[in-house]
Amino acid sequence: MLVRHLLAFAAMLSSNYLTPDYYRSHSPAQAYLDLRADPTLSSLSDPNVWNLVAFIWRSNTTPDGIAKGQQLFAQNCAACHGESGRGDGVFAASVETQTGKFPANFTDPASMLGASPALLQGKILRGGMGTGMPYWGPIFENETIWSIIGYLYTFQFDEGQ
Numbered sequence: 001m002l003v004r005h006l007l008a009f010a011a012m013l014s015s016n017y018l019t020p021d022y023y024r025s026h027s028p029a030q031a032y033l034d035l036r037a038d039p040t041l042s043s044l045s046d047p048n049v050w051n052l053v054a055f056i057w058r059s060n061t062t063p064d065g066i067a068k069g070q071q072l073f074a075q076n077c078a079a080c081h082g083e084s085g086r087g088d089g090v091f092a093a094s095v096e097t098q099t100g101k102f103p104a105n106f107t108d109p110a111s112m113l114g115a116s117p118a119l120l121q122g123k124i125l126r127g128g129m130g131t132g133m134p135y136w137g138p139i140f141e142n143e144t145i146w147s148i149i150g151y152l153y154t155f156q157f158d159e160g161q
């Protein structure tokens, strides 16, 4: 479904929205508001504006990057965050017992659509600060962290993966 919409509407997007800087510094919710306020897109329905947001997010990833992100997530994150990203990995309960915090649920639109890639990057670099989430800054290369972040958004924008 998304693909058909993309062919029709992606050409309407100003290239300003397609830069890595735009993607990294905006949450999907902010991007939605920007596109919704853009006069050149005023004829689009709200669901199609969301499709364009998904398109911006997808155009900042590659199939290889997503595959790499998925593999690293399975190896390093799923024990807490769950294979399906729901925050229900095998260690989730013990993390909660020890720290009072559950691992984040990446399928939750309220937190993921409100989070920019830069914000998620900061949290991954720093870790959970006493919540049991390790800090990954010394472990992964920057590009690797962007691949994982690209994968985290597929729990929201999973079309075409």
Ligand code: HEC
Pocket (backbone or CB within 6 Å): 072, 073, 076, 077, 078, 079, 080, 081, 091, 095, 101, 102, 103, 104, 111, 112, 115, 120, 123, 124, 128, 131, 132, 133, 134, 136, 148
């Ligand atoms: C030992 C368990 C554990 C592991 C392993 C773990 N996390 Fe977490 N993570 C947590 C917990 C607990 C939180 C919630 C912290 C909080 O509520 O402040 C969290 C929060 C996050 C957040 C913040 C989400 C938000 O919306 O604020 C991100 C992003 C994240 N983790 C990514 C990752 C990634 C990527 C990996 C693997 C490279 C990973 N985590 C591995 C336990 C873990």
